[in-house]
Amino acid sequence: MVATVAPIVGLLGTVIEMIDAFEAIAFADGMENPALLAGGISMALINTAAGLSVALPALGMHHYFKNRAAFMGLNLEKQINQLLNEWFMPVVSTAPHLKVVDHAH
DSSP, X not given: OHHHHHHHHXXXXXXXXXXXXXXXXXXXXXXXXXXXXXXXXXXHHHHHHHHHHHHHHHHHXXXXXXXXXXXXXXXXXXXXXXXXXXXXXXXXXXXXXXXOOSOOO
């Protein structure tokens, strides 16, 4: 959930800061001071970077633990099937009239 929500929160912060940056320019009578826009864009990029820096490790750990759980589940399933086969499957014995030989001439 964190890996999904964090980029969206970062994007929301980016959009809000961009709105603030362009409002600052609109109320300052145009582009007389480009530092107003640069400061807003800088804050927007910081929000995006913060969202991604949370999302990327969380997504990596999510995939690691998901694959680890699937691997453990498959191993557990194999062991349970083996136990069930040992406990409940009858042992097939060879017919009494057949004889196993070491080699044939």
